[in-house]
Amino acid sequence: GNVELVDIDDGVVKLRLVGSCASCSSSTMTLKMGIEKALKKAVPMVRCIEAVE
Template sequence: MRKGVNQMDIKEQVQEVLDKLRPFLLRDGGDCDLVDVEDGVVKLRLLGACGSCPSSTITLKAGIERALLEEVPGVVEVEQVF
């Protein structure tokens, strides 16, 4: 039961960080959607221009993942899902 509570806390924290990053994504015509968080792995779907941008891997790893690793205890990786 406790794991479920912790998992929800992590999802809420991840969503808060994504909400802070969202204006930067929107400025470039993109966005992201939180699909799931499982065992510390955040699964995101990149939307709009971000979904087809050649720089999306850099945005995902150097931008979003770095921010989540710094701000959300328990996050170990960010993966893009399609």
């Protein structure tokens, strides 16, 4: 699966999970422990991420 960037507003990054990631039971864990952690490290202005449909 893939992740699409939908929006960034005031440090909140909105992402859409597509393909096999959209229905994966581990997608929330992937977002929080993988993507959010990496984004916060690389881009300090990121406060959190949200999954959108």
